Amino acid sequence: MLRKRAEGEERSNRQKKTGEERLFSKDIHVSNANLYYGDFHALKDINIDIPPERVTAFIGPSGCGKTTLLKCFNRMNDLVPDCKIEGEFLVGGEDIYKSKDVTGLRKRVGMVFQKPNPFPMSVYDNVAYGPRTFGIKKRAELDEIVERSLKQAAMWEELKDRLNKSALGLSGGQQQRLCIARALATSPGIILMDEPTSALDPISTAKIEELIGSIKEFTTVAIVTHNMQQAARISDKTGFFLLGELVEYGDTHDIFERPQKEETKRYIEGRFG
Amino acid sequence: MEKSRIKEMCGKVVFAATAALCIAAAAAIFIFIIMKSVPALSETGLGNFLFGSEWAPDANDVYGQPLAGSYGILPMLVGTLTATACALLVGGSLGFFTAVFLSYYCKGRLKAVFSSVINLLAGVPSVIFGFFGIKVIMPLFNMLSPNGNSSGLLLTSVILGMMIFPTVASLSKTALEAVPRAYYEGALALGDTRDQAVFRTVVPAAKSGITAAMILGVGRALGETMAVVMVAGNSPQFPRGLFSSFRTMTANIVLEMGYAGEVQMGALFATGGVLLVFVAITVALLSLVTSEKKNGGRGGKKRGISLFGGRKICFAGKVFSVVSAMFALAFLAALIIYLLIMGLPHLSGQLLFGSYEYGGEISILPSVAATLMTVGISLVIALPLGICTAIFLNEYAGSKNPFVRVIRGAIDVLSGVPSIVYGLFGAVTFVTLLGGSYSIAAGSLTISVMLLPTVIRATEESLRAVPMSLREGALALGAGKLRTVFTVVLPSAMPGIIAAAILSVGRVMSESAPFMFTMGSSIQPMPEGAMSGGTTLAVLLYYLSGENLYTDEAYACACVLMLIVLLLNVAAELAGRALQKKFQGEKNAKKKSRRRRALEQAKENG
Ligand SMILES: Nc1ncnc2c1ncn2[C@@H]1O[C@H](COP(=O)(O)OP(=O)(O)O)[C@@H](O)[C@H]1O
Ligand SMILES: [Mg+2]
Numbered sequence: 001m002l003r004k005r006a007e008g009e010e011r012s013n014r015q016k017k018t019g020e021e022r023l024f025s026k027d028i029h030v031s032n033a034n035l036y037y038g039d040f041h042a043l044k045d046i047n048i049d050i051p052p053e054r055v056t057a058f059i060g061p062s063g064c065g066k067t068t069l070l071k072c073f074n075r076m077n078d079l080v081p082d083c084k085i086e087g088e089f090l091v092g093g094e095d096i097y098k099s100k101d102v103t104g105l106r107k108r109v110g111m112v113f114q115k116p117n118p119f120p121m122s123v124y125d126n127v128a129y130g131p132r133t134f135g136i137k138k139r140a141e142l143d144e145i146v147e148r149s150l151k152q153a154a155m156w157e158e159l160k161d162r163l164n165k166s167a168l169g170l171s172g173g174q175q176q177r178l179c180i181a182r183a184l185a186t187s188p189g190i191i192l193m194d195e196p197t198s199a200l201d202p203i204s205t206a207k208i209e210e211l212i213g214s215i216k217e218f219t220t221v222a223i224v225t226h227n228m229q230q231a232a233r234i235s236d237k238t239g240f241f242l243l244g245e246l247v248e249y250g251d252t253h254d255i256f257e258r259p260q261k262e263e264t265k266r267y268i269e270g271r272f273g
Numbered sequence: 274m275e276k277s278r279i280k281e282m283c284g285k286v287v288f289a290a291t292a293a294l295c296i297a298a299a300a301a302i303f304i305f306i307i308m309k310s311v312p313a314l315s316e317t318g319l320g321n322f323l324f325g326s327e328w329a330p331d332a333n334d335v336y337g338q339p340l341a342g343s344y345g346i347l348p349m350l351v352g353t354l355t356a357t358a359c360a361l362l363v364g365g366s367l368g369f370f371t372a373v374f375l376s377y378y379c380k381g382r383l384k385a386v387f388s389s390v391i392n393l394l395a396g397v398p399s400v401i402f403g404f405f406g407i408k409v410i411m412p413l414f415n416m417l418s419p420n421g422n423s424s425g426l427l428l429t430s431v432i433l434g435m436m437i438f439p440t441v442a443s444l445s446k447t448a449l450e451a452v453p454r455a456y457y458e459g460a461l462a463l464g465d466t467r468d469q470a471v472f473r474t475v476v477p478a479a480k481s482g483i484t485a486a487m488i489l490g491v492g493r494a495l496g497e498t499m500a501v502v503m504v505a506g507n508s509p510q511f512p513r514g515l516f517s518s519f520r521t522m523t524a525n526i527v528l529e530m531g532y533a534g535e536v537q538m539g540a541l542f543a544t545g546g547v548l549l550v551f552v553a554i555t556v557a558l559l560s561l562v563t564s565e566k567k568n569g570g571r572g573g574k575k576r577g578i579s580l581f582g583g584r585k586i587c588f589a590g591k592v593f594s595v596v597s598a599m600f601a602l603a604f605l606a607a608l609i610i611y612l613l614i615m616g617l618p619h620l621s622g623q624l625l626f627g628s629y630e631y632g633g634e635i636s637i638l639p640s641v642a643a644t645l646m647t648v649g650i651s652l653v654i655a656l657p658l659g660i661c662t663a664i665f666l667n668e669y670a671g672s673k674n675p676f677v678r679v680i681r682g683a684i685d686v687l688s689g690v691p692s693i694v695y696g697l698f699g700a701v702t703f704v705t706l707l708g709g710s711y712s713i714a715a716g717s718l719t720i721s722v723m724l725l726p727t728v729i730r731a732t733e734e735s736l737r738a739v740p741m742s743l744r745e746g747a748l749a750l751g752a753g754k755l756r757t758v759f760t761v762v763l764p765s766a767m768p769g770i771i772a773a774a775i776l777s778v779g780r781v782m783s784e785s786a787p788f789m790f791t792m793g794s795s796i797q798p799m800p801e802g803a804m805s806g807g808t809t810l811a812v813l814l815y816y817l818s819g820e821n822l823y824t825d826e827a828y829a830c831a832c833v834l835m836l837i838v839l840l841l842n843v844a845a846e847l848a849g850r851a852l853q854k855k856f857q858g859e860k861n862a863k864k865k866s867r868r869r870r871a872l873e874q875a876k877e878n879g
Contacts, residue, residue, distance in 0.1 A: 074749060081671050103277065106751035113749075117742040120765050129760070130750040179746070186751065 025092050026052035026189035026220040028073060033087030035068060037080065042068050044244045046087070050237070052189075055212060055221040057231035057252065060241030061267070066224040069241075070192045073222065074109040075102050092189060107134060110183030112193040116175035118167035118182075123159055126167045126178060130186035145185050153181035154211055173204025180211060184219075191215065193223040197230065209234050228268060232256050240264045277753055284755040288665035291658050292680050295729070298722050299683035302690060302698045303549060309701055310546045313539025317344045322543060328509040330529065330537040344540040346547065348511045352519040355512050356429050356501070357494040363434025364494070365487050367597045368441025372483075374594035375442070376449040377457075377471045388446075389846065390602050395439035396842040397608065397835070398783030400814045403503030404831050405608055406432040407818060408615075411504065418516040424506040427515040432500050435604065437490035442601070444489060448482020449475060468587035485562045492555040496548065496691025498523035498786040499815055522548055523693045527786065530700075531794050542701075545694045552689040559685070609835065616832020619825040629798050635817065635826040637833060639799040643713055643792070643807030646800060648781045650717035651724060656774060658721075659728025660763075666729070667736040668758055688726035692786040695723045700790040707804070714803040716792035723787060724777045731776060735769020735852055736762060772848035779841040782834065785811040810834045 028050040035043035043065050050056045058066040068077065073091060077083045089096050096105050107130070118126050127146045128136075136142060146163070150156040155177050167178055176196055183191055193212075197205040212221055212234050225231050231238055232252060239249040240263070248255060248264045259265045314322055325345015375387055406428060414423030452475050460470035476483070498521075506518025507528060520528075522544045530541055627636035662680070670677045699719025707715050739762050747757040763770070793806030796816050800807040808816070814834055817827035 076745065076749060079745075079748070081673075103751045103753060106749055111749040113742055113745060115742055117740070117746040119743060119746065119761050129747070129752070133750060133752045133756060182746075182750065 027092070028190065028220070028222070029088075029090040030069075030072075031088045031090075033069075033072065033085070033089065035065075035072065035077070035086070036084040038082040042244050043072075046246050048239060048246055048249055050220065050222055052220050053216055053218065054236040055216050055223060055234055056237040056239065057235035058222070058224045058239050058241060059226075059228065059231050059267075060247075062226070064241040065244045066241050067194050070111075070194055070222060070224055073190070073192055074106050074111055076111065078102065103133075107186045108188050108190065110186065110188035110191045112176070112179050112183055112191065112196045114195045115199050116172055116179050118170070118175045118178055120166065120168055122164045123167050123170070123178060124163040127182050127185050129182060134186065149181040149185040152184050152215060153177050154207075154214070155181055171204070173200050173207060176200060176204065176208060177211060180208070180215075184215065188219065190220040190222070193221065195224050195226055198226060205230075228256075240267065242267075281753050281755055284758075285669055288661050288669055289676075291661035292665040292670075292676075294658060295662055295680055295687065295725060296683040298725065299686045299690075301702070302687075302694065302722075305698055305701050306542055306545050306549055306694065309697075310539050310543035313344065313536050314543050316536055317540065321345060322540065323347065323350070323547070326511070328525070330540075331534050342537065344537070344543075346522065346525070346540075346544055348509055349520050349522045349525050349544070350547070352426075352505075352512050353495060353521040353523070356426060356433060356505070356519070356521060357491055359426065359430030360433035360437055360494040361487065361491055363430055364437035365434075365441050365490055366593075367434065367600065368438045368486065368490065369445050369483060370590070370594040370597035371438070371442040371601055372445035372449055372486075373471060373476070373590070374598040375446045377467075377475070378591065378594055379598075387598055387602065388443075389843075390605050391439045391442050391446075392846060393839060393842055394435075394601060394605055395443065396779055396783065396838055397605075398785070398811050398814075398838055399436065399497060399500040400503070400783075400785050400811045400818070401608070401612075401831055401835055401838075402432050402436050403500035404814060404818050404827065405611070406500065406504040409607075409611060414516075420516070422506075423516050424504050425514075425516050425518045426505075426512045429501055429505045429519075429521075432504055433494045433497055436497060436500060437493045438601065440493055441486045441490040444486030445479070445483045448479040448486065451482065452478045466584055466587065468591045469584060472587040472590045481562050481565055485559055488555055488559050488562065492552065492689050495551050495555070496523060496689075496693070498527055498691065498693040499811075502527050503815070503818065523691060523786075526693050526697065527789060530697075530790050542697060545697045548691050548694055552686065552691070552694075556682070556685045556689050560682075609839070612828070612832045612835050615828040616830075616835075619829040620832070621829075624826060624829050629796070635796075635823055637810065637813065637830055639797060640808050640810045640813040640830075643797065643800050644782060644809040646713050646803060646807065647717045647720065647788075647792075647809055648778050650714065650803060651721040651781055652774060652777060654718065654721040655724035655728050655777060659725050659773070660732050660770065662725070663729045663732035663736060664758055664763075667733050668754070668762065684726045684729055687722070688730075690723075692723065692784055693789075695719055696787040696790050698722075699787060704791055711791060711793045711806045712804045713792055713800055713807040716788045716807070716809075717803070719787045719791045720781055720784060723784070724780060727780060728773050728777055731773030732766070732770055735766040735773070738769065738852060739765045766852070768848050768852035772845045772852065775841050775845035775848060779838050779845065782809070782838055782841065783811055785809065785815050788812050810837075 028048075030046055030048045033043055033046040034041070046069060058069065060066055071077045072085065072089055073096075075096060077085065085097060091105065091109060099105070110130075119129065121129075124146055127149050128142045131142060131145050136145070147156060147160075150159055155174070158174070159178075167175065170178060176199075180191070180193075180196075197208050200208070209230065212223065215221065223231075223235065235252045237250065238252040238255040240247045240255065240259075240261075242263055248259060248261045250260075255264065256268060259268060317325070322344055324347050325343060326347045327343045327345050328348065329342050330344070331342040371387075371391070375384060375391070379387060410431060411423055411428055414428050415421055417423065456474050456478055457470050460474040461467065465473065501521050502524045505520060505524055507520045507524055508518040509520045509525070510518070512519035525544050526541050529537060533541055623634055624636055626638055627634065629636040629639050666677060666680065696719065699715060699722075703715040703718040704711060743761050743765060744757055747761045748754075752760070788809055789812065792812070793808055795808075796813060797806045797808045810830060811834060814827060814830045817823045817830055
């Protein structure tokens with residue numbers, strides 16, 4: 001019985017994966033992007049290519065526009081009144097600000113927030129929330145998705161016996177990993193993370209970093225972090241932002257070992273020292 | 274995808290439409306009241322109506338020939354304003370000092386107790402205030418009165434004062450607690466005593482909030498009806514002294530609506546119109562005061578006038594505060610204990626479960642049935658409308674949207690309209706619509722409109738308590754706004770919405786004026802359906818207290834009503850606290866997780 005279920009799961013995963021891969025690649029290309037909050041110029045002429053199935057980190061002092069850029073990729077800035085966005089954002093080859101399908105975009109681009117925000121419902125319902133949004137109602141299918149997502153988030157063993165308990169009873173670190181599982185449940189090709197560990201203790205942080213390392217096998221991760229060591233540990237590419245500009249972007253190794261720009265160097269040294 | 278977009282559109286339209294309904298309701302009240310008063314005003318002339326000092330409705334002389342009446346409301350205008358001013362003196366000062374006590378002179382458990390006392394007092398039905406006034410305070414005052422009868426200005430002012438007291442107290446408390454702690458500490462650092470810091474620095478800084486509280490108290494006093502009718506004496510004459518019988522405008526409507534001829538009816542509507550003008554003035558004043566507050570006010574920097582800054586005087590302020598709060602507690606306790614002692618022994622089987630026929634022995638069963646039906650129908654109407662409006666205001670409309678300003682204005686107006694004016698409005702709209710006779714349905718529709726502002730405000734408050742991050746989480750998972758609202762926001766806000774519902778039930782149970790001319794103007798037997806007339810418990814108490822035949826029944830009825838309303842208020846408070854806890858739950862969860870983390874760490878280490 002269990003084996004059968006696992007087989008079914010694998011099959012459906014494969015189908016989904018191949019189906020989506022054919023439609024959308026998992027990369028992001030941004031050219032000449034500018035963003036204004038009213039009169040305030042928050043992002044200045046950003047050009048960046050985020051490679052598929054890699055971890056890309058955004059670093060920089062607070063208020064420099066990292067969150068703002070991240071939220072452009074799934075159009076969360078649409079919620080802000082007076083927010084004007086210019087330039088081209090290709091996500092999976094599609095110009096997202098030309099398309100009207102915001103919902104579909106958010107299915108393909110998941111997001112994890114700074115503070116864990118599990119819904120006040122059961123663990124199961126939290127993970128099933130996304131799939132249900134997209135019309136999946138069959139219990140068996142949902143069961144499968146919940147199990148797969150929790151396994152991908154390395155939480156299945158921990159939570160399989162308390163799927164029906166409220167998610168609010170979990171610890172902060174568990175809540176954040178549950179949020180990652182919740183984002184994985186719609187099989188997004190891309191996941192955005194905005195300082196996902198800043199509210200967590202070192203042990204939970206380590207677990208999440210490990211998790212990021214494992215999901216990048218099938219998902220692109222764009223992560224904002226305040227923690228330099230974290231960026232160095234987990235990312236393949238790093239972008240350094242200052243006052244709304246992307247000062248420097250390249251392989252993480254290069255950025256940390258031999259930064260090209262004076263500002264980058266000073267920031268990294270200041271942070272390390 | 275198209276389908277979901279259409280759904281979203283429909284949702285938005287429905288929410289906006291319910292919100293627009295509030296504007297329509299507020300406008301309709303003004304339009305109907307004005308329309309109905311035009312004939313009388315054109316006959317009498319606006320000047321004669323407002324400044325005429327004789328109120329003598331049309332009548333027939335001894336030969337049956339009609340005599341033209343005169344309709345001057347000046348005595349009642351003066352009566353209303355005098356009583357309101359005196360009530361403000363009583364209730365305003367008690368409320369203010371109690372608020373000071375609550376926010377600066379008590380803490381912890383004690384504070385919780387006194388806050389509940391204020392909330393409970395706010396929920397006491399006005400007929401109960403009136404009843405208590407007649408039975409307990411009036412006999413006391415009679416001893417002071419030169420002619421041995423004290424129904425009149427003093428008694429009315431005291432009762433009205435006690436009624437606006439909780440309003441003033443709870444709003445002033447909010448204003449006082451909003452003053453930054455640094456002001457208080459700064460004053461202490463400059464060598465003030467605690468009392469001086471409170472009265473010279475904190476109170477002036479909260480001035481605009483306290484003013485707003487007073488204005489709302491005035492609004493409530495102007496519109497209060499049933500309690501006043503019971504204790505004012507009601508002669509249509511200028512109040513001539515503390516013990517002089519007089520009549521307010523609201524009382525004027527209640528007393529004469531039942532048998533008014535055409536012109537007289539118009540004059541009563543015009544009286545309602547004058548009340549509406551007062552409501553408009555208080556709403557305007559209120560927005561003036563609160564906008565001044567937003568612009569920073571000037572209170573904080575300027576110190577209190579030095580005359581009032583002395584140590585002794587500030588200490589006296591402290592003493593007043595303690596005394597006021599004790600008085601509130603004592604009053605509530607006296608009210609409850611008195612009604613229990615006088616009422617419980619008379620709760621007979623006949624009274625509770627017997628049947629009632631016109632003129633027969635009293636039973637409260639038909640009233641309980643009528644009350645339940647009214648509660649049911651009005652909640653079914655007011656809750657969805659109110660919740661949808663709150664959703665529109667809080668989830669859909671930007672704060673800068675001009676439409677939103679109009680809606681908020683309409684809600685302010687609706688919450689300020691006196692209940693007797695709702696009664697008038699219901700009588701000309703719902704009663705007419707439903708075939709012209711009094712019915713539970715018409716009364717329920719009337720009270721539904723009246724409940725809207727309560728439901729909307731309470732729901733909005735609970736929606737605001739839902740963290741933004743939950744909405745973001747749902748939207749980021751691809752959920753549309755509708756799905757976000759219905760699956761994440763509303764369930765999270767549920768305890769607050771339940772509190773709103775319970776409060777509404779309490780409100781329906783305590784109101785009586787809106788039912789007088791919509792549900793039936795005498796004690797009705799068991800209702801046969803929504804279309805038959807009915808007498809709610811509060812209205813029953815009003816009728817019983819007017820008849821000396823039914824004193825025991827009146828006590829029993831008051832006791833039952835009081836207990837139910839108190840229980841409802843306690844339930845609402847508990848539900849409200851559950852909401853708070855839910856989102857402090859975040860904090861608690863953090864605490865819990867810290868503990869758990871410590872455990873995890875301990876395990877890992879060893
Ligand atoms: N909704 C908003 N409205 C106006 N300004 C905003 C808004 N969100 C962010 N900003 C401003 O844009 C700048 C970048 O913000 P953000 O992207 O949050 O920075 P970061 O995540 O790098 O700390 C900041 O100066 C911030 O004040
Ligand atoms: Mg940020």
